[in-house]
């Protein structure tokens with residue numbers, strides 16, 4: 001797919017703005033770990049990654065997180081965790097899809113992406129939560145099922161929505 005750079009830059013801008021808006025819909029899934037908030041905004045970086053490439057996906061994610069930090073959150077730790085989760089999901093999905101651009105590799109990508117983000121964020125939370133919330137490590141361990149469950153649910157939903165939308169949206173950009 002050939003992409004003209006003005007279209008690419010404009011689309012990245014629109015996708016970043018839309019993603020920022022979607023992030024405002026955030027809500028907690030588990031009352032026991034209410035700092036973990038679900039929002040559907042990571043679908044846009046993923047779409048950008050499929051259409052333009054992995055680095056453009058990361059760019060949409062970064063712009064979304066910076067804008068959300070400035071407009072609403074003000075919490076650099078939460079934003080950094082959101083970014084870390086987005087990247088550790090997006091990169092495996094896109095790089096696996098690029099091995100063979102077909103439905104099978106797309107699905108393998110989603111499965112590996114969900115496993116990678118769940119593993120990475122579980123470890124990261126074990127390191128960050130005791131410092132961020134000033135709770136002992138044993139208390140943090142009790143949150144482990146919620147942290148793993150949260151990431152698995154969030155990124156499975158993103159995968160399903162992306163799988164349903166991706167081709168229709170990518171078609172708009174075909175020359």
Ligand code: RBF
Pocket residue numbers: 026035036037038073075077078079081082085086121122125128129132147151154
């Ligand atoms: N977002 C994720 O998608 N996965 C995570 O594992 C995750 N862990 C977080 C841990 C802490 C301590 C905080 C403060 C936030 C975390 N977030 C995570 C981001 C959170 O869900 C939300 O998107 C941001 O806090 C912005 O409101």
